[in-house]
Amino acid sequence: MESSDPATLSPQAWCRRILNSLSQRKLEGREAGDLEMLLTFFIELDPNAQSFTEMLMRYANDPRAGIADAAGLLQRAWMRGRSGQVAPPMPPLAETLRTVGGLLDEALTRAAYIITSPDMIQIQMFGEPSQIVLGAHELQQEIAARMALRGQVSPSDPTGTERYETRLRAVGTVLDEEPPQSFALLVTRRSAVVEGAEDYYNVFTNEDLGVLLRAIVGRRTDGGDE
Numbered sequence: 143m144e145s146s147d148p149a150t151l152s153p154q155a156w157c158r159r160i161l162n163s164l165s166q167r168k169l170e171g172r173e174a175g176d177l178e179m180l181l182t183f184f185i186e187l188d189p190n191a192q193s194f195t196e197m198l199m200r201y202a203n204d205p206r207a208g209i210a211d212a213a214g215l216l217q218r219a220w221m222r223g224r225s226g227q228v229a230p231p232m233p234p235l236a237e238t239l240r241t242v243g244g245l246l247d248e249a250l251t252r253a254a255y256i257i258t259s260p261d262m263i264q265i266q267m268f269g270e271p272s273q274i275v276l277g278a279h280e281l282q283q284e285i286a287a288r289m290a291l292r293g294q295v296s297p298s299d300p301t302g303t304e305r306y307e308t309r310l311r312a313v314g315t316v317l318d319e320e321p322p323q324s325f326a327l328l329v330t331r332r333s334a335v336v337e338g339a340e341d342y343y344n345v346f347t348n349e350d351l352g353v354l355l356r357a358i359v360g361r362r363t364d365g366g367d368e
Contacts, residue, residue, distance in 0.1 A: 152188070152190075152191070153184060153188075153189055153190070153191060153194035153220075154184065154185050154188045154189075156220070156283055156287055157181045157184045157185050157216075158181075158185055159284065159287050160181055160216075160219075160287045160288075160290055160291065161178065161181040161182065161185065162248055163244065163248065163287070163288060163291055164177065164178060164181070164291060175208075176208035176209055176211070176212040177212040177215070177216075179209075179212075180201065180209065180212045180213060180216065181216075184197075194220070195217075195220065195221075198213050198216055198217040198220060199217065200213075201213035202214040202217050215290055216290060218290075219286045219287060219289055219290035220286065222282075222286045222289070231278065232258075232260060232261065232262075232263075232278050232281065233281060233282065233285060234314065234318050235258065235313075235314035235315075235317045235318050235325075236311050236314035236315045236318055237285060237311075237314070238258065238263060238281060238285075238314060239256075239258075239310035239311060239313055239314035239317075239327075240307055240308075240310060240311035240314065241281065241284050241285050241288055242256060242263065242265055242306075242310055243305065243306035243307035243308070243309060243310035243311065244288055244306070244307045245265065245274065245284075246265075246267065246306040246307075246310075246329070247305050247306050247307055249267055251267040251268060251269060252268060252269065252330065252331060253267075253268040253269075253328070253329065253330040253331075254266060254267045254268060254306075254328075254329050255268070255326070255327070255328055255329075256325075256326070256327040256328075256329065257324065257325070257326050257327075258324060258325045258326075258327075259324045260322070260324070261277065261278060262275060262276060262277045262278070262281075263275070263276050263281060264276075301352060301355040301356045301359055302355075303348040303351050303352050303355070306329065308355055309329075309334065309346075309348070309351045309355075310327075310329065310334070311355075311358070312346075312351045312354035312355050312358060313327070313334050313336065313346055313351070313354075315354065315358060316344070316346075316354065317336065317338075317342075320338065320340075320342055321340055323338045323339040323340045323342065324338070324339040325337065325338050325339070325342070326338075332347070332348055333345060333346060333347050333348065334346040334351070
C-alpha cells in the first residue's frame with residue numbers, strides 16, 4: 143500500500159512514475175532518449191528532495207541541449223508539484239480522475255473501485271494486490287509528473303473511450319458541477335457507475351462518455367481549457 147504522506151513521494155519514486163508513463167506511451171526520438179537517460183540516472187542515484195532540486199537546476203543549464211531541455215522539463219514539473227508549504231486543496235475531479243485513469247491504463251487493469259474525498263483519493267484495482275492512496279500533495283506531484291509528458295508524446299484521440307484517462311476525465315467534468323461531496327466509482331472498460339454522499343447516482347456508458355468527450359473537445363477548440 144502506498145502511503146498518502148507526501149514525504150514518501152521521493153524524487154526516485156516521482157522519476158520512476160514518469161519513466162513508467164514514458165515506457166507505456168512508447169515515445170521515440172532523441173528527446174525521449176535524453177529524458178529516459180536522465181530519469182534512469184536519478185532513479186539509480188536516489189537523491190533527497192533538496193539534492194534533486196539542485197541537480198535539476200544544474201542540468202537545466204547543461205551545454206548539451208538535449209540534456210538541458212529534458213532537465214528543464216523535469217524541473218518545471220517538479221517545482222509545480224511541490225508549490226506551497228501547506229497542504230494544497232484537492233485538484234478538480236476532472237484532473238484528479240484523469241490522472242487516476244492514467245494509472246489504470248498503465249496497470250492494464252480491467253476494472254477498479256475509486257473513492258474520492260476532500261483530502262485524498264483511494265484506488266483499488268481489481269486483480270491487483272495493492273491499494274493506492276493519494277493525498278493532496280502526492281496527487282499534485284502525480285499530476286505534475288504526467289503534465290511533464292504532455293506535449294512530448296503523440297496525443298491519443300481526446301474523444302476516444304479506449305483509455306481510462308480520457309473517460310474518467312469526462313466523468314470528473316460532470317462531477318465537478320455537483321455540490322462538493324465524496325464519490326465512489328466503479329469503473330470498467332464499458333461503463334462507470336458513480337454514487338455520491340449526497341444521494342448522487344449515475345451510470346455512464348461508453349456512448350455517454352463519447353458524447354461528453356466530444357463536448358469537452360469542442361469547448362477547448364472554442365478557447366476553453368486543455
